[in-house]
Amino acid sequence: MQFIFNGTLDELKETISMKAKEHNKDILIYHNEPNTLEIGFQRLGHSGGRFYVADIFEIGRKTFLHGKLENLYPNQSQNKARNFIDSIGSWLLIYLIFAFFPVLLWLCIFQLKYIWIPIILPIPIIALCRINTKRKDKKIDDDFIKFMSMFCTYSDVELASYKPYWDDAYRRLDLARGKLQSVCDDDQDMLLITYEDGMQIDVGYIEEDKTYYITVVSSNTMESWNNPLGVFTTKDKSKLASELQKAIYKFRNN
Structure with a gap:
């Protein structure tokens, strides 16, 4: 995912802050490393947030940002776990719920007591709520891209693949x-x-x-x-x- 801004990096950061105030958006900018810029646009639980993490390249009067959207948390191990849960893990859980729910229902009706039915019924509802949450997250990501596209040129660049010899x-x-x-x-x-x-x-x-x-x-x-x-x-x-x-x-x- 790439954004190209016609101006210096400092001008880009000023523009992001100015446009965020104009459109009443809570945008955080972190430039702790010389060649990396982190732009936070959604707050998450456990002191985490949704960020656009990009490598910075300044060529002449143009600034290039090339990176991806990801969830960041203060603790590195928690960061990896939460990213798995929020991406692959959540869809895996939803798949397992819908795949095995009929089996659980059959067991409750024919093998176990009916008292278990009210306990398992909320399970597919939880899965549906998770699907709705993922849709909202997608909309928030799209809104961020639209926000950045107001003053940057955007392109959804496909990642290149290389042989293992190269880093x-x-x-x-x-x-x-x-x-x-x-x-x-x-x-x-x-x-x-x-x-x-x-x-x-x-x-x-x-x-x-x-x-x-x-x-x-x-x-x-x-x-x-x-x-x-x-x-x-x-x-x-x-x-x-x-x-x-x-x-x-x-x-x-x-």
């Missing part, structure tokens, strides 16, 4: 409609992103220098390789995904 951070990249190829053989181990207009972005590792590189060329020709549009190198692999995303935005969002 999971690459799964969050926006390829800007590029096509990804992961080349892993005896001679080379690299990522290759190609575009319909011929532009190509190569990402790989040089063993001799212990350096990661990103090379951007206008086309796959000898002339283009001799005169690349951009060459970026780093010895810190943790920064490679961020540098690659910056390169994609720089050359594909003009």
Whole structure:
């Protein structure tokens, strides 16, 4: 999920706060890490909340936010448990309720005493209430997207998939409609992103220098390789995904 704002990050935060006041929305903004922005738009129980957690990329006078919607809680273990309950766990529970409720009802009628019937009857009602809650949560998410779209360009970017050799951070990249190829053989181990207009972005590792590189060329020709549009190198692999995303935005969002 990506938002593009025509302005600096500080201007974006000011705009969010201003628009939130205008539309009477309770929006929280956390910028505790240099490259991450957390925007809270729904309060949840146990001191938690619904947040848009995004990586930040500033290219010129544009700010790119690329992230996802998730529930955050103060305690990390509680955070994982609650996210499971609020997502997969809730739907699994609903499925089990509707799948086994007829069996429970049959047992109460034919095997157990009728006194158990009033006890199990609320179970499907609870499941229906949970379904209604999920629908409300979806509406709140949609309202947040509409709110951000008032001053940002929005796109629901599909996550790219990569071979296991590459770090999971690459799964969050926006390829800007590029096509990804992961080349892993005896001679080379690299990522290759190609575009319909011929532009190509190569990402790989040089063993001799212990350096990661990103090379951007206008086309796959000898002339283009001799005169690349951009060459970026780093010895810190943790920064490679961020540098690659910056390169994609720089050359594909003009």
